[in-house]
Amino acid sequence: MLEFFQVYLPILIYILLIIILIIGIILGVRLLGAMDKVDAVLDSMQRKVDSLNGLFNVIDFTTDKISMFSDRVVDVVSGFITKIGRWRKPKYESEEEEEYYE
Secondary structure (H helix, E strand, C coil): CHHHHHHHHHHHHHHHHHHHHHHHHHHHHHHHHHHHHHHHHHHHHHHHHHHHHHHHHHHHHHHHHHHHHHHHHHHHHHHHHHHHHHHCCCHHHHHHHHHHHC
């Protein structure tokens, strides 16, 4: 029995290793094919995204101009409100404040 294991067990192990090596090679080849397909899909998506960059630039430019315009409108309106507030300030308040501090 021991002679059986000494003679046939290494042969069995070599056969199993050859089978595992063949399966590994087959899986590696399939993986390379799958990676080529994924690479093609990513290249296609990159081309489509690059074609939209012009649109994104226009949208970015437009939003910047709208933001600048709205900031300017807010500045003008707040300046106008500030001027109205200073213009309508009653004199008796300032006289009372002067008497209070003296």
